[in-house]
Amino acid sequence: MDVVQTERASEIAKRVEEFVRTVVVPYERDPRCGSHGPSEELVRELRSKARAAGVLTPHILPGGDHLTQLETATVLKRSGLSPLGPVAVNTAAPDEGNMLLIGKIGTAAQKKRFLAPLIAGDARSAFFMTEPAADGGAGSDPSMLQTTARRDGDHWVIDGTKAFITGAEGASVGIVMARSNTGEDGDEKVSATMFLVDLPHPSIRLERILDTIDSSMPGGHAVVRIEGLRVLDDQVLGAAHEGFKYAQIRLSPARLSHCMRWHGATTRAHEIATQYACTRRAFGKLLIDHEGVGFMLAENAIDLQQAELMIDWCAAVLDGGSLGTSESSMAKVAVADALFRVADRCVQVMGGTGVSRDTVVEQVFREIRAFRIYDGPTEVHKWSIAKKIKRDTLSGLHGA
Incomplete structure (x- = not known):
C-alpha cells in the first residue's frame, strides 16, 4: 500500500493493520454502531483494546513528537481498513486534526488541559466552524462567519449557531471559531478567533443531530446553539483575530488525513469485491472472467495506485513545509473522486450483495460519497485551483 516508508512507520503500520x-x-456488525456513529460505550471498548495492543494514537510518539506526514500516511491508511479503525486507534476526524492544531499553536497550559486527554484517547473533540446555510452562515466560505465573539471586561462572549459539527455530542473538548471584529470598531474586514472550551457547557446547546448519509463518526453531525458563552483570554487558541490563518494550518493536513483513512477503506472494499468476483459464477464462468467485471477491478487498482501516489507526494511536500492550498485542493479533488469511483465499482461488481449490509462495502460507499463534500466540496477546490491558474498566468503575462 505504500510507495515510501521508514522502518519506524512500517513497524507501527503493521501492528495497526x-x-x-x-x-x-x-x-462492524455490533448493534452499538448506529446511524449517528458508534456509541460512547463502543468507543471506550475499542480504545481500551487499542491501548492494550499498544496501537492507540499511533501517529503521536511517546513524548509528544509526531510522525512525519509521509509516515502518518503509512499508518492512517492502515487504520482506515475499517470505518471503525480510526475511531478505535484514535486517528479519526475531527480529533486527529484538532490534536495537530493544539499541538502546533497551543500554550503549555492548553496542551495539558485540552490536548493530553485527546492523545490519551480519554476524550473526544469537536471543531465548531461551519454554520447553517439557511442563516447565511459560513460553510465553504469561512469569511461568512455569523457567530460573534465580543470583548466584555476580561472575558470574551460568544453567540451564534453552528451546523454539521462532527462529534459535538459526547465531546469533552471544543474549538470554537467566531468572528471577533463585530463591527463595533468600524472595521469591515472579517477576522476570526479560535477558543478552546470544556464540554459539555451550559451555554452550548445541541439542538439536534442531523441524519446524514455517513455513519462512522461518534456523535454524528450536530446543529449547536451557542448563547452567552463566556471564556477568558487563556482559552484563546493562538493569537486573537488569527483564526483564518490557523484554520489553514489545520485544514490542509486534515484534508490529506481524510484521503489517507479513506484510501484504507476503499482498499478493503476492493479486496471484498475482488474476492466476490473470484468466487461468484454467472453464465458459466467466474465474474472476474467477464470483461466488464474484470475491467472494473483493473480500473480500481489503477485509481487506488494513483490516489496513493498523490497522497504520498503531498505528504512529502507537506513535510518539506511547502504544501500550498492549491496542492492540498488538488489532492482532495483527485483522491476523493478516485476513491468514490472505486467504491462505486465495488458496489456494482457485487450487485445485490453490494447494496446490502451483508458486507462493509455499502457503508464505505456512503462514507466516501460524503467525503466528496466534507472539508470542502470538489467544486470549491476546483475553483480555488482555477483562481491560482489565473493569477499565475496573468502574472506571467504582465512580467513578459
Whole structure:
C-alpha cells in the first residue's frame, strides 16, 4: 500500500493493520454502531483494546513528537481498513486534526488541559466552524462567519449557531471559531478567533443531530446553539483575530488525513469485491472472467495506485513545509473522486450483495460519497485551483 516508508512507520503500520483486521473488523456488525456513529460505550471498548495492543494514537510518539506526514500516511491508511479503525486507534476526524492544531499553536497550559486527554484517547473533540446555510452562515466560505465573539471586561462572549459539527455530542473538548471584529470598531474586514472550551457547557446547546448519509463518526453531525458563552483570554487558541490563518494550518493536513483513512477503506472494499468476483459464477464462468467485471477491478487498482501516489507526494511536500492550498485542493479533488469511483465499482461488481449490509462495502460507499463534500466540496477546490491558474498566468503575462 505504500510507495515510501521508514522502518519506524512500517513497524507501527503493521501492528495497526493487524489490530484493525483481527480486532476491529468483527465489531462492524455490533448493534452499538448506529446511524449517528458508534456509541460512547463502543468507543471506550475499542480504545481500551487499542491501548492494550499498544496501537492507540499511533501517529503521536511517546513524548509528544509526531510522525512525519509521509509516515502518518503509512499508518492512517492502515487504520482506515475499517470505518471503525480510526475511531478505535484514535486517528479519526475531527480529533486527529484538532490534536495537530493544539499541538502546533497551543500554550503549555492548553496542551495539558485540552490536548493530553485527546492523545490519551480519554476524550473526544469537536471543531465548531461551519454554520447553517439557511442563516447565511459560513460553510465553504469561512469569511461568512455569523457567530460573534465580543470583548466584555476580561472575558470574551460568544453567540451564534453552528451546523454539521462532527462529534459535538459526547465531546469533552471544543474549538470554537467566531468572528471577533463585530463591527463595533468600524472595521469591515472579517477576522476570526479560535477558543478552546470544556464540554459539555451550559451555554452550548445541541439542538439536534442531523441524519446524514455517513455513519462512522461518534456523535454524528450536530446543529449547536451557542448563547452567552463566556471564556477568558487563556482559552484563546493562538493569537486573537488569527483564526483564518490557523484554520489553514489545520485544514490542509486534515484534508490529506481524510484521503489517507479513506484510501484504507476503499482498499478493503476492493479486496471484498475482488474476492466476490473470484468466487461468484454467472453464465458459466467466474465474474472476474467477464470483461466488464474484470475491467472494473483493473480500473480500481489503477485509481487506488494513483490516489496513493498523490497522497504520498503531498505528504512529502507537506513535510518539506511547502504544501500550498492549491496542492492540498488538488489532492482532495483527485483522491476523493478516485476513491468514490472505486467504491462505486465495488458496489456494482457485487450487485445485490453490494447494496446490502451483508458486507462493509455499502457503508464505505456512503462514507466516501460524503467525503466528496466534507472539508470542502470538489467544486470549491476546483475553483480555488482555477483562481491560482489565473493569477499565475496573468502574472506571467504582465512580467513578459
